[in-house]
Amino acid sequence: MAVHEPTKGSQWWRSGVIYQIYPRSFLDSNGDGMGDLAGITKGLPALKELGVDAVWLSPFYRSPQKDAGYDVSDYVAVDPLFGDLNDFDEMLAKAHELGLRVMIDLVPNHSSDQHEWFQKAFASPKGSPERDFYHFKDGKGENGELPPNNWVSMFGGPAWTQVPDGQWYCHLFDSSQPDLNWSNPKVKKAFEEILRFWLDRGVDGFRVDQPHAMAKKEGLPDHPYVTEAGAGFIEGREAPPMWFQDEVHEIFRDWKSILDEYPGDRAMCGEAYVLPLSLMAKWVRPDEFHQTFNFRFLDAGWQKDTLVAAIDESFEAFDAVGAPSTWVLSNHDVIRHASRFGGEYGRATASDGIGPSDPQPDSELGLIKARAATLFMLGLPGASYLYQGEELGLPEHTTLEPKHRQDPTFARTKGERVGRDGCRVPLPWVAGGEANGFSSVSGWLPQPVIYAELARESQVGKEGSTLELYKSALRLRKKLSLGEGSFDWVLTGDVLSYKNGNITAVHNFGQEPWPLEGNAIIRSGDGSETLFPNETAWLV
Numbered sequence: 001m002a003v004h005e006p007t008k009g010s011q012w013w014r015s016g017v018i019y020q021i022y023p024r025s026f027l028d029s030n031g032d033g034m035g036d037l038a039g040i041t042k043g044l045p046a047l048k049e050l051g052v053d054a055v056w057l058s059p060f061y062r063s064p065q066k067d068a069g070y071d072v073s074d075y076v077a078v079d080p081l082f083g084d085l086n087d088f089d090e091m092l093a094k095a096h097e098l099g100l101r102v103m104i105d106l107v108p109n110h111s112s113d114q115h116e117w118f119q120k121a122f123a124s125p126k127g128s129p130e131r132d133f134y135h136f137k138d139g140k141g142e143n144g145e146l147p148p149n150n151w152v153s154m155f156g157g158p159a160w161t162q163v164p165d166g167q168w169y170c171h172l173f174d175s176s177q178p179d180l181n182w183s184n185p186k187v188k189k190a191f192e193e194i195l196r197f198w199l200d201r202g203v204d205g206f207r208v209d210q211p212h213a214m215a216k217k218e219g220l221p222d223h224p225y226v227t228e229a230g231a232g233f234i235e236g237r238e239a240p241p242m243w244f245q246d247e248v249h250e251i252f253r254d255w256k257s258i259l260d261e262y263p264g265d266r267a268m269c270g271e272a273y274v275l276p277l278s279l280m281a282k283w284v285r286p287d288e289f290h291q292t293f294n295f296r297f298l299d300a301g302w303q304k305d306t307l308v309a310a311i312d313e314s315f316e317a318f319d320a321v322g323a324p325s326t327w328v329l330s331n332h333d334v335i336r337h338a339s340r341f342g343g344e345y346g347r348a349t350a351s352d353g354i355g356p357s358d359p360q361p362d363s364e365l366g367l368i369k370a371r372a373a374t375l376f377m378l379g380l381p382g383a384s385y386l387y388q389g390e391e392l393g394l395p396e397h398t399t400l401e402p403k404h405r406q407d408p409t410f411a412r413t414k415g416e417r418v419g420r421d422g423c424r425v426p427l428p429w430v431a432g433g434e435a436n437g438f439s440s441v442s443g444w445l446p447q448p449v450i451y452a453e454l455a456r457e458s459q460v461g462k463e464g465s466t467l468e469l470y471k472s473a474l475r476l477r478k479k480l481s482l483g484e485g486s487f488d489w490v491l492t493g494d495v496l497s498y499k500n501g502n503i504t505a506v507h508n509f510g511q512e513p514w515p516l517e518g519n520a521i522i523r524s525g526d527g528s529e530t531l532f533p534n535e536t537a538w539l540v
Protein backbone atom coordinates (compact mmCIF):
# COMPACT_ATOMS: atom_id res chain seq x y z
CA MET A 1 0.00 0.00 0.00
CA ALA A 2 1.32 3.41 -0.94
CA VAL A 3 3.00 5.74 1.49
CA HIS A 4 3.89 9.26 0.38
CA GLU A 5 6.47 11.51 2.01
CA PRO A 6 5.88 15.28 2.26
CA THR A 7 6.41 17.09 -1.02
CA LYS A 8 9.90 18.18 -1.93
CA GLY A 9 9.99 21.43 -3.88
CA SER A 10 7.93 24.49 -3.15
CA GLN A 11 6.54 25.32 -6.59
CA TRP A 12 2.88 26.27 -6.47
CA TRP A 13 1.78 23.65 -8.98
CA ARG A 14 2.92 20.82 -6.72
CA SER A 15 0.13 21.46 -4.26
CA GLY A 16 -2.18 24.12 -5.72
CA VAL A 17 -5.91 23.92 -6.26
CA ILE A 18 -6.74 24.85 -9.85
CA TYR A 19 -10.26 25.86 -10.82
CA GLN A 20 -11.37 25.15 -14.37
CA ILE A 21 -13.27 28.01 -15.98
CA TYR A 22 -15.35 27.07 -18.99
CA PRO A 23 -15.52 30.59 -20.47
CA ARG A 24 -18.77 30.29 -22.41
CA SER A 25 -20.63 29.23 -19.27
CA PHE A 26 -18.95 31.21 -16.49
CA LEU A 27 -20.43 34.74 -16.61
CA ASP A 28 -21.78 36.85 -19.46
CA SER A 29 -20.91 40.55 -19.23
CA ASN A 30 -22.49 41.86 -22.45
CA GLY A 31 -25.90 40.24 -22.54
CA ASP A 32 -25.47 37.93 -25.53
CA GLY A 33 -26.10 34.72 -23.58
CA MET A 34 -22.48 33.62 -23.90
CA GLY A 35 -19.92 33.91 -21.10
CA ASP A 36 -16.89 36.08 -21.88
CA LEU A 37 -13.53 37.27 -20.63
CA ALA A 38 -14.92 40.44 -19.04
CA GLY A 39 -17.36 38.18 -17.19
CA ILE A 40 -14.44 36.14 -15.90
CA THR A 41 -12.73 39.32 -14.68
CA LYS A 42 -15.91 40.17 -12.82
CA GLY A 43 -16.23 36.72 -11.30
CA LEU A 44 -12.62 36.31 -10.18
CA PRO A 45 -13.13 37.80 -6.69
CA ALA A 46 -15.67 35.04 -5.99
CA LEU A 47 -12.98 32.49 -6.85
CA LYS A 48 -10.50 34.23 -4.60
CA GLU A 49 -13.06 33.98 -1.80
CA LEU A 50 -13.55 30.34 -2.61
CA GLY A 51 -9.86 29.87 -1.88
CA VAL A 52 -8.37 28.40 -5.06
CA ASP A 53 -4.79 29.12 -6.13
CA ALA A 54 -5.14 29.20 -9.89
CA VAL A 55 -7.62 29.10 -12.73
CA TRP A 56 -7.41 27.19 -15.99
CA LEU A 57 -9.40 28.66 -18.86
CA SER A 58 -10.77 26.35 -21.53
CA PRO A 59 -10.18 27.80 -25.04
CA PHE A 60 -11.25 31.37 -25.79
CA TYR A 61 -9.28 31.66 -29.07
CA ARG A 62 -10.75 32.56 -32.42
CA SER A 63 -12.73 29.55 -33.47
CA PRO A 64 -15.80 28.52 -35.46
CA GLN A 65 -16.88 26.80 -32.21
CA LYS A 66 -17.59 23.44 -33.82
CA ASP A 67 -16.21 21.79 -30.69
CA ALA A 68 -16.79 24.62 -28.20
CA GLY A 69 -13.47 26.27 -29.01
CA TYR A 70 -11.30 23.13 -29.16
CA ASP A 71 -11.21 23.89 -32.89
CA VAL A 72 -8.89 26.89 -33.06
CA SER A 73 -8.64 29.05 -36.17
CA ASP A 74 -6.18 31.56 -34.69
CA TYR A 75 -4.06 30.63 -31.67
CA VAL A 76 -3.04 34.21 -30.90
CA ALA A 77 -6.42 35.95 -31.10
CA VAL A 78 -9.47 35.99 -28.86
CA ASP A 79 -12.76 34.95 -30.42
CA PRO A 80 -15.11 37.96 -30.63
CA LEU A 81 -17.65 35.88 -28.70
CA PHE A 82 -15.38 36.22 -25.66
CA GLY A 83 -13.92 39.70 -26.21
CA ASP A 84 -10.46 40.70 -27.40
CA LEU A 85 -6.84 40.69 -26.30
CA ASN A 86 -7.42 43.76 -24.12
CA ASP A 87 -10.10 41.88 -22.24
CA PHE A 88 -7.64 39.03 -21.84
CA ASP A 89 -4.95 41.34 -20.46
CA GLU A 90 -7.43 42.89 -18.03
CA MET A 91 -8.55 39.49 -16.86
CA LEU A 92 -4.94 38.39 -16.35
CA ALA A 93 -4.05 41.57 -14.48
CA LYS A 94 -7.07 41.18 -12.21
CA ALA A 95 -6.21 37.55 -11.49
CA HIS A 96 -2.63 38.47 -10.64
CA GLU A 97 -3.78 41.37 -8.47
CA LEU A 98 -5.87 38.85 -6.53
CA GLY A 99 -2.94 36.44 -6.29
CA LEU A 100 -4.48 33.90 -8.66
CA ARG A 101 -2.40 32.19 -11.35
CA VAL A 102 -3.82 31.71 -14.83
CA MET A 103 -3.30 28.65 -17.01
CA ILE A 104 -4.66 28.62 -20.53
CA ASP A 105 -5.67 25.73 -22.72
CA LEU A 106 -3.45 24.99 -25.69
CA VAL A 107 -4.82 22.75 -28.45
CA PRO A 108 -1.85 21.52 -30.51
CA ASN A 109 -3.04 18.15 -31.81
CA HIS A 110 -5.48 19.68 -34.27
CA SER A 111 -6.56 23.08 -35.52
CA SER A 112 -9.85 24.19 -36.99
CA ASP A 113 -10.37 23.56 -40.69
CA GLN A 114 -10.82 27.34 -40.85
CA HIS A 115 -7.25 27.97 -39.69
CA GLU A 116 -5.23 29.58 -42.47
CA TRP A 117 -2.77 26.65 -42.33
CA PHE A 118 -5.56 24.28 -43.29
CA GLN A 119 -7.14 26.65 -45.77
CA LYS A 120 -3.80 26.86 -47.56
CA ALA A 121 -3.26 23.11 -47.36
CA PHE A 122 -6.72 22.52 -48.79
CA ALA A 123 -6.07 24.89 -51.70
CA SER A 124 -2.56 23.53 -52.42
CA PRO A 125 -1.66 20.52 -54.52
CA LYS A 126 -0.85 17.03 -53.27
CA GLY A 127 2.65 16.73 -51.86
CA SER A 128 3.00 20.51 -51.31
CA PRO A 129 4.66 21.92 -48.18
CA GLU A 130 1.27 23.42 -47.22
CA ARG A 131 -0.32 19.96 -47.14
CA ASP A 132 2.55 18.74 -45.00
CA PHE A 133 1.22 20.80 -42.08
CA TYR A 134 -1.49 18.13 -41.74
CA HIS A 135 -1.86 14.40 -42.44
CA PHE A 136 -3.04 14.30 -46.05
CA LYS A 137 -2.87 10.90 -47.72
CA ASP A 138 -4.12 9.10 -50.79
CA GLY A 139 -6.96 6.69 -50.17
CA LYS A 140 -7.06 2.94 -50.63
CA GLY A 141 -9.09 1.06 -53.23
CA GLU A 142 -8.80 1.17 -57.01
CA ASN A 143 -9.48 4.89 -57.21
CA GLY A 144 -8.47 5.94 -53.74
CA GLU A 145 -12.13 5.91 -52.74
CA LEU A 146 -11.46 4.27 -49.37
CA PRO A 147 -9.88 5.99 -46.36
CA PRO A 148 -6.10 5.49 -46.01
CA ASN A 149 -6.47 3.38 -42.87
CA ASN A 150 -9.04 2.02 -40.40
CA TRP A 151 -8.87 4.79 -37.80
CA VAL A 152 -12.12 6.05 -36.31
CA SER A 153 -12.91 9.41 -34.75
CA MET A 154 -13.29 9.86 -30.99
CA PHE A 155 -16.60 11.56 -31.77
CA GLY A 156 -17.86 8.64 -33.91
CA GLY A 157 -17.55 7.87 -37.63
CA PRO A 158 -14.32 7.63 -39.66
CA ALA A 159 -11.20 9.64 -38.78
CA TRP A 160 -10.74 10.65 -42.44
CA THR A 161 -12.45 13.09 -44.77
CA GLN A 162 -11.86 13.27 -48.50
CA VAL A 163 -11.08 16.54 -50.29
CA PRO A 164 -12.03 17.32 -53.92
CA ASP A 165 -8.70 16.21 -55.44
CA GLY A 166 -9.22 12.76 -53.92
CA GLN A 167 -6.80 12.93 -50.99
CA TRP A 168 -7.98 12.38 -47.42
CA TYR A 169 -7.06 14.24 -44.25
CA CYS A 170 -6.94 12.76 -40.78
CA HIS A 171 -9.04 14.02 -37.87
CA LEU A 172 -9.17 12.08 -34.63
CA PHE A 173 -12.07 14.31 -33.58
CA ASP A 174 -14.58 16.17 -35.75
CA SER A 175 -13.96 16.62 -39.48
CA SER A 176 -13.63 20.34 -38.68
CA GLN A 177 -10.57 19.50 -36.51
CA PRO A 178 -7.79 18.27 -38.84
CA ASP A 179 -4.79 16.74 -37.01
CA LEU A 180 -1.54 18.66 -37.37
CA ASN A 181 1.57 16.85 -38.56
CA TRP A 182 4.01 17.07 -35.66
CA SER A 183 6.82 15.44 -37.59
CA ASN A 184 6.98 18.66 -39.62
CA PRO A 185 9.53 21.05 -38.01
CA LYS A 186 7.47 24.02 -39.23
CA VAL A 187 4.56 22.94 -37.05
CA LYS A 188 6.91 22.69 -34.07
CA LYS A 189 8.30 26.13 -34.73
CA ALA A 190 4.85 27.68 -35.13
CA PHE A 191 3.79 26.37 -31.74
CA GLU A 192 6.94 27.53 -30.02
CA GLU A 193 6.03 31.01 -31.17
CA ILE A 194 2.49 30.57 -29.88
CA LEU A 195 3.81 29.49 -26.48
CA ARG A 196 6.04 32.53 -26.31
CA PHE A 197 3.22 34.84 -27.35
CA TRP A 198 1.17 33.85 -24.30
CA LEU A 199 4.14 33.53 -21.93
CA ASP A 200 5.18 37.07 -22.90
CA ARG A 201 1.67 38.23 -22.05
CA GLY A 202 2.14 36.76 -18.59
CA VAL A 203 0.22 33.50 -18.41
CA ASP A 204 1.37 31.14 -15.67
CA GLY A 205 1.11 28.02 -17.74
CA PHE A 206 -0.78 25.78 -20.11
CA ARG A 207 -3.17 22.89 -19.97
CA VAL A 208 -2.25 20.96 -23.10
CA ASP A 209 -5.08 19.27 -24.99
CA GLN A 210 -4.63 15.69 -26.24
CA PRO A 211 -0.84 15.66 -26.08
CA HIS A 212 -0.78 11.87 -26.31
CA ALA A 213 -2.15 12.04 -29.87
CA MET A 214 0.34 14.50 -31.30
CA ALA A 215 3.03 12.10 -32.54
CA LYS A 216 1.69 9.49 -34.96
CA LYS A 217 3.48 6.33 -35.99
CA GLU A 218 5.39 6.73 -39.23
CA GLY A 219 3.27 5.79 -42.26
CA LEU A 220 0.01 5.88 -40.27
CA PRO A 221 -0.60 2.12 -40.19
CA ASP A 222 -3.95 0.56 -39.26
CA HIS A 223 -5.09 0.47 -35.64
CA PRO A 224 -4.24 -3.17 -34.81
CA TYR A 225 -7.36 -3.83 -32.71
CA VAL A 226 -9.84 -1.22 -33.85
CA THR A 227 -12.87 -3.51 -33.57
CA GLU A 228 -12.25 -3.96 -29.86
CA ALA A 229 -10.93 -0.50 -29.00
CA GLY A 230 -12.68 1.81 -31.48
CA ALA A 231 -10.87 5.13 -31.41
CA GLY A 232 -9.11 4.28 -28.15
CA PHE A 233 -6.64 1.74 -26.79
CA ILE A 234 -6.75 -1.17 -24.39
CA GLU A 235 -4.58 -0.95 -21.35
CA GLY A 236 -1.75 -3.45 -21.38
CA ARG A 237 -1.83 -3.89 -25.18
CA GLU A 238 0.49 -2.24 -27.65
CA ALA A 239 -0.02 1.50 -28.18
CA PRO A 240 -2.08 2.07 -31.35
CA PRO A 241 -0.33 4.24 -33.96
CA MET A 242 -2.09 7.46 -32.88
CA TRP A 243 -1.65 7.21 -29.10
CA PHE A 244 1.36 7.86 -26.87
CA GLN A 245 4.14 7.33 -29.37
CA ASP A 246 7.63 7.87 -27.96
CA GLU A 247 8.46 10.73 -30.34
CA VAL A 248 6.06 12.95 -28.44
CA HIS A 249 8.37 13.37 -25.44
CA GLU A 250 10.88 15.42 -27.37
CA ILE A 251 8.23 18.05 -28.10
CA PHE A 252 7.49 18.58 -24.44
CA ARG A 253 11.14 18.67 -23.45
CA ASP A 254 11.46 21.58 -25.87
CA TRP A 255 8.40 23.27 -24.43
CA LYS A 256 9.61 22.77 -20.88
CA SER A 257 12.88 24.50 -21.72
CA ILE A 258 10.92 27.42 -23.17
CA LEU A 259 8.86 27.73 -19.98
CA ASP A 260 12.05 27.58 -17.94
CA GLU A 261 13.34 30.70 -19.70
CA TYR A 262 10.54 32.65 -18.02
CA PRO A 263 10.50 33.65 -14.36
CA GLY A 264 7.84 32.60 -11.87
CA ASP A 265 7.23 28.83 -11.93
CA ARG A 266 5.29 28.59 -15.19
CA ALA A 267 3.73 25.16 -15.50
CA MET A 268 2.32 22.72 -18.05
CA CYS A 269 -0.36 20.17 -17.33
CA GLY A 270 -0.91 17.49 -19.94
CA GLU A 271 -4.34 16.11 -20.65
CA ALA A 272 -2.60 12.83 -21.36
CA TYR A 273 -4.84 9.81 -21.25
CA VAL A 274 -2.10 7.25 -20.75
CA LEU A 275 -2.55 4.15 -18.64
CA PRO A 276 -1.29 2.46 -16.50
CA LEU A 277 0.05 5.40 -14.53
CA SER A 278 3.54 3.90 -14.62
CA LEU A 279 3.48 4.87 -18.34
CA MET A 280 1.94 8.22 -17.60
CA ALA A 281 4.79 8.92 -15.19
CA LYS A 282 7.11 9.14 -18.21
CA TRP A 283 5.27 12.30 -19.13
CA VAL A 284 6.13 14.04 -15.88
CA ARG A 285 9.82 13.27 -15.70
CA PRO A 286 11.69 16.35 -14.47
CA ASP A 287 12.30 17.73 -17.96
CA GLU A 288 8.77 17.26 -19.37
CA PHE A 289 5.28 18.15 -18.11
CA HIS A 290 5.00 19.48 -14.58
CA GLN A 291 1.87 17.45 -14.11
CA THR A 292 -0.78 15.48 -15.97
CA PHE A 293 -4.41 14.86 -15.25
CA ASN A 294 -5.11 11.75 -13.27
CA PHE A 295 -7.73 9.90 -15.28
CA ARG A 296 -7.27 6.78 -13.18
CA PHE A 297 -8.62 8.69 -10.19
CA LEU A 298 -11.38 10.32 -12.25
CA ASP A 299 -12.42 6.90 -13.55
CA ALA A 300 -12.31 5.17 -10.19
CA GLY A 301 -15.89 6.17 -9.42
CA TRP A 302 -16.87 6.33 -5.80
CA GLN A 303 -16.16 2.72 -4.94
CA LYS A 304 -13.76 1.68 -2.26
CA ASP A 305 -11.67 -0.90 -4.10
CA THR A 306 -11.09 1.05 -7.29
CA LEU A 307 -10.48 4.23 -5.30
CA VAL A 308 -7.85 2.61 -3.06
CA ALA A 309 -6.15 1.07 -6.08
CA ALA A 310 -6.17 4.40 -7.95
CA ILE A 311 -4.66 6.30 -5.03
CA ASP A 312 -1.98 3.65 -4.49
CA GLU A 313 -1.10 3.57 -8.17
CA SER A 314 -0.95 7.38 -8.31
CA PHE A 315 1.52 7.80 -5.45
CA GLU A 316 3.65 4.90 -6.63
CA ALA A 317 3.88 6.13 -10.20
CA PHE A 318 4.30 9.86 -9.64
CA ASP A 319 6.55 9.62 -6.59
CA ALA A 320 8.92 7.46 -8.64
CA VAL A 321 9.67 10.47 -10.87
CA GLY A 322 9.32 13.21 -8.25
CA ALA A 323 6.14 14.68 -9.76
CA PRO A 324 3.00 15.60 -7.84
CA SER A 325 -0.08 13.53 -8.38
CA THR A 326 -3.12 15.48 -9.45
CA TRP A 327 -6.69 14.70 -8.43
CA VAL A 328 -9.91 15.53 -10.22
CA LEU A 329 -13.57 14.54 -10.05
CA SER A 330 -15.27 16.64 -12.74
CA ASN A 331 -14.47 18.54 -15.92
CA HIS A 332 -16.21 19.73 -19.10
CA ASP A 333 -16.01 16.28 -20.73
CA VAL A 334 -17.60 14.06 -18.09
CA ILE A 335 -20.89 13.79 -16.20
CA ARG A 336 -20.70 16.10 -13.18
CA HIS A 337 -19.84 14.03 -10.12
CA ALA A 338 -22.95 15.18 -8.23
CA SER A 339 -24.93 13.24 -10.86
CA ARG A 340 -22.43 10.52 -11.71
CA PHE A 341 -22.42 9.30 -8.12
CA GLY A 342 -26.23 9.27 -8.05
CA GLY A 343 -26.50 6.34 -10.46
CA GLU A 344 -24.63 3.72 -12.46
CA TYR A 345 -22.94 5.54 -15.31
CA GLY A 346 -19.72 3.58 -15.71
CA ARG A 347 -16.28 5.09 -16.10
CA ALA A 348 -16.36 8.86 -16.17
CA THR A 349 -14.24 9.19 -19.30
CA ALA A 350 -16.20 6.52 -21.16
CA SER A 351 -19.63 7.88 -20.32
CA ASP A 352 -21.43 10.08 -22.73
CA GLY A 353 -23.70 12.31 -20.77
CA ILE A 354 -27.17 11.53 -19.50
CA GLY A 355 -30.17 12.08 -21.76
CA PRO A 356 -33.88 12.35 -21.00
CA SER A 357 -34.46 8.70 -21.86
CA ASP A 358 -31.59 7.37 -19.71
CA PRO A 359 -32.10 6.28 -16.10
CA GLN A 360 -32.05 9.51 -14.10
CA PRO A 361 -29.63 10.00 -11.20
CA ASP A 362 -30.72 10.05 -7.56
CA SER A 363 -29.83 13.70 -7.06
CA GLU A 364 -29.94 13.66 -3.27
CA LEU A 365 -27.62 10.67 -2.94
CA GLY A 366 -25.43 12.04 -5.74
CA LEU A 367 -24.88 15.31 -3.89
CA ILE A 368 -24.19 13.60 -0.56
CA LYS A 369 -21.55 11.42 -2.18
CA ALA A 370 -20.12 14.24 -4.28
CA ARG A 371 -19.54 16.45 -1.24
CA ALA A 372 -17.91 13.55 0.58
CA ALA A 373 -15.75 12.62 -2.40
CA THR A 374 -14.51 16.19 -2.78
CA LEU A 375 -13.64 16.45 0.89
CA PHE A 376 -11.79 13.14 0.69
CA MET A 377 -9.93 14.37 -2.41
CA LEU A 378 -8.99 17.78 -0.99
CA GLY A 379 -7.19 16.15 1.93
CA LEU A 380 -4.81 14.36 -0.43
CA PRO A 381 -1.34 15.79 -1.02
CA GLY A 382 -0.68 16.94 -4.59
CA ALA A 383 -2.55 19.32 -6.88
CA SER A 384 -6.33 19.25 -7.22
CA TYR A 385 -8.51 20.38 -10.08
CA LEU A 386 -12.05 21.66 -9.55
CA TYR A 387 -14.56 22.24 -12.34
CA GLN A 388 -16.67 25.38 -12.26
CA GLY A 389 -19.99 24.87 -10.53
CA GLU A 390 -19.01 21.83 -8.50
CA GLU A 391 -18.54 24.17 -5.54
CA LEU A 392 -22.28 24.87 -5.84
CA GLY A 393 -23.12 21.16 -5.95
CA LEU A 394 -24.44 21.55 -9.50
CA PRO A 395 -25.86 18.41 -11.08
CA GLU A 396 -25.69 17.55 -14.76
CA HIS A 397 -28.54 18.85 -16.94
CA THR A 398 -30.00 15.47 -17.79
CA THR A 399 -33.11 16.49 -19.72
CA LEU A 400 -31.73 18.81 -22.39
CA GLU A 401 -33.77 18.55 -25.54
CA PRO A 402 -32.10 17.52 -28.81
CA LYS A 403 -32.59 21.01 -30.28
CA HIS A 404 -30.17 22.41 -27.68
CA ARG A 405 -27.42 19.84 -28.19
CA GLN A 406 -24.19 21.31 -29.54
CA ASP A 407 -21.55 18.70 -28.78
CA PRO A 408 -20.44 17.25 -32.15
CA THR A 409 -20.74 13.76 -30.66
CA PHE A 410 -24.53 14.10 -30.72
CA ALA A 411 -24.73 14.83 -34.45
CA ARG A 412 -21.92 12.45 -35.46
CA THR A 413 -23.65 9.52 -33.73
CA LYS A 414 -27.15 10.61 -34.80
CA GLY A 415 -28.15 11.14 -31.20
CA GLU A 416 -27.05 7.72 -30.01
CA ARG A 417 -24.53 9.41 -27.70
CA VAL A 418 -26.06 12.54 -26.19
CA GLY A 419 -22.64 14.07 -25.57
CA ARG A 420 -21.23 16.48 -23.05
CA ASP A 421 -23.55 19.49 -23.12
CA GLY A 422 -25.17 18.51 -19.81
CA CYS A 423 -22.06 19.41 -17.80
CA ARG A 424 -21.45 22.65 -19.71
CA VAL A 425 -24.59 24.56 -18.77
CA PRO A 426 -24.14 28.23 -17.65
CA LEU A 427 -23.52 28.81 -13.94
CA PRO A 428 -26.25 30.23 -11.70
CA TRP A 429 -25.00 33.32 -9.82
CA VAL A 430 -28.17 34.91 -8.43
CA ALA A 431 -31.54 33.15 -8.42
CA GLY A 432 -34.14 34.48 -10.86
CA GLY A 433 -34.21 36.38 -14.13
CA GLU A 434 -33.55 34.83 -17.51
CA ALA A 435 -30.50 32.79 -16.53
CA ASN A 436 -30.08 33.02 -12.74
CA GLY A 437 -27.62 35.90 -12.98
CA PHE A 438 -25.42 34.31 -15.63
CA SER A 439 -26.71 36.70 -18.27
CA SER A 440 -29.47 39.24 -18.75
CA VAL A 441 -30.86 37.02 -21.51
CA SER A 442 -31.22 33.25 -21.63
CA GLY A 443 -27.91 31.45 -21.81
CA TRP A 444 -26.51 29.51 -24.78
CA LEU A 445 -27.81 26.38 -23.06
CA PRO A 446 -30.85 26.41 -20.77
CA GLN A 447 -30.34 25.67 -17.07
CA PRO A 448 -32.33 22.99 -15.26
CA VAL A 449 -34.89 24.30 -12.75
CA ILE A 450 -32.82 23.27 -9.72
CA TYR A 451 -30.02 25.71 -10.66
CA ALA A 452 -32.10 28.58 -9.20
CA GLU A 453 -31.94 26.98 -5.76
CA LEU A 454 -28.20 26.40 -6.10
CA ALA A 455 -27.26 29.93 -7.20
CA ARG A 456 -23.99 31.15 -5.71
CA GLU A 457 -25.50 34.13 -3.92
CA SER A 458 -28.02 31.94 -2.08
CA GLN A 459 -25.20 29.74 -0.76
CA VAL A 460 -22.84 32.45 0.47
CA GLY A 461 -22.69 32.37 4.28
CA LYS A 462 -25.39 29.68 4.45
CA GLU A 463 -24.51 27.05 6.98
CA GLY A 464 -24.20 23.63 5.42
CA SER A 465 -24.20 24.88 1.84
CA THR A 466 -21.90 23.15 -0.61
CA LEU A 467 -20.17 26.46 -1.32
CA GLU A 468 -19.35 26.97 2.36
CA LEU A 469 -18.14 23.37 2.61
CA TYR A 470 -15.71 23.96 -0.28
CA LYS A 471 -14.54 27.25 1.22
CA SER A 472 -13.87 25.69 4.63
CA ALA A 473 -12.11 22.71 3.10
CA LEU A 474 -9.85 24.94 0.99
CA ARG A 475 -9.11 27.20 3.94
CA LEU A 476 -8.14 24.26 6.15
CA ARG A 477 -6.19 22.59 3.35
CA LYS A 478 -4.08 25.72 3.05
CA LYS A 479 -3.72 26.34 6.77
CA LEU A 480 -2.58 22.77 7.41
CA SER A 481 -0.44 22.60 4.23
CA LEU A 482 -2.22 19.42 3.19
CA GLY A 483 -1.31 19.91 -0.48
CA GLU A 484 2.38 19.59 0.44
CA GLY A 485 1.72 16.92 3.02
CA SER A 486 2.18 13.18 3.42
CA PHE A 487 -0.03 10.17 2.90
CA ASP A 488 -0.47 6.89 4.71
CA TRP A 489 -3.50 4.63 4.83
CA VAL A 490 -5.02 4.10 8.28
CA LEU A 491 -8.12 1.97 7.67
CA THR A 492 -8.88 0.21 4.42
CA GLY A 493 -12.13 -1.52 5.28
CA ASP A 494 -15.62 -0.16 4.70
CA VAL A 495 -14.51 2.78 6.73
CA LEU A 496 -11.61 4.10 4.71
CA SER A 497 -9.15 6.56 6.16
CA TYR A 498 -5.75 8.04 5.55
CA LYS A 499 -3.43 10.30 7.46
CA ASN A 500 -1.94 13.51 6.08
CA GLY A 501 0.19 15.21 8.74
CA ASN A 502 -2.00 15.78 11.75
CA ILE A 503 -5.33 15.07 10.13
CA THR A 504 -7.05 11.81 9.38
CA ALA A 505 -9.53 11.92 6.53
CA VAL A 506 -12.16 9.26 6.90
CA HIS A 507 -15.01 8.14 4.64
CA ASN A 508 -17.76 5.70 5.48
CA PHE A 509 -18.36 3.34 2.55
CA GLY A 510 -20.36 1.02 4.82
CA GLN A 511 -24.07 0.74 5.56
CA GLU A 512 -23.86 1.57 9.26
CA PRO A 513 -22.97 4.78 11.09
CA TRP A 514 -19.46 4.73 12.50
CA PRO A 515 -18.58 6.27 15.88
CA LEU A 516 -16.16 9.13 15.26
CA GLU A 517 -12.80 8.64 16.91
CA GLY A 518 -11.39 12.14 17.17
CA ASN A 519 -12.55 15.70 16.68
CA ALA A 520 -14.03 16.47 13.30
CA ILE A 521 -12.68 19.78 12.03
CA ILE A 522 -14.83 19.52 8.94
CA ARG A 523 -17.35 17.05 7.62
CA SER A 524 -19.37 16.64 4.45
CA GLY A 525 -22.65 15.85 6.22
CA ASP A 526 -24.34 17.37 9.23
CA GLY A 527 -22.82 17.11 12.67
CA SER A 528 -23.51 14.23 15.06
CA GLU A 529 -21.55 11.74 17.13
CA THR A 530 -21.28 9.35 14.22
CA LEU A 531 -20.07 9.36 10.66
CA PHE A 532 -23.01 8.37 8.50
CA PRO A 533 -22.70 6.16 5.43
CA ASN A 534 -21.41 8.17 2.45
CA GLU A 535 -19.97 10.85 4.72
CA THR A 536 -16.39 12.16 4.98
CA ALA A 537 -14.75 13.96 7.91
CA TRP A 538 -11.29 15.27 8.67
CA LEU A 539 -10.33 14.37 12.22
CA VAL A 540 -7.62 15.66 14.51
Ligand code: NOJ
Residues within 6 Å of the ligand: 067, 070, 107, 173, 209, 210, 271, 332, 333
Ligand atom coordinates in the same frame (compact mmCIF):
# COMPACT_ATOMS: atom_id res chain seq x y z
C1 NOJ B 1 -10.17 17.16 -24.97
C2 NOJ B 1 -11.06 18.30 -24.58
O1 NOJ B 1 -11.14 18.34 -23.18
C3 NOJ B 1 -12.39 18.04 -25.25
O2 NOJ B 1 -13.39 18.91 -24.80
C4 NOJ B 1 -12.20 18.16 -26.74
O3 NOJ B 1 -13.40 17.82 -27.40
C5 NOJ B 1 -11.11 17.21 -27.24
N1 NOJ B 1 -9.94 17.23 -26.38
C6 NOJ B 1 -10.67 17.60 -28.61
O4 NOJ B 1 -9.95 18.79 -28.57
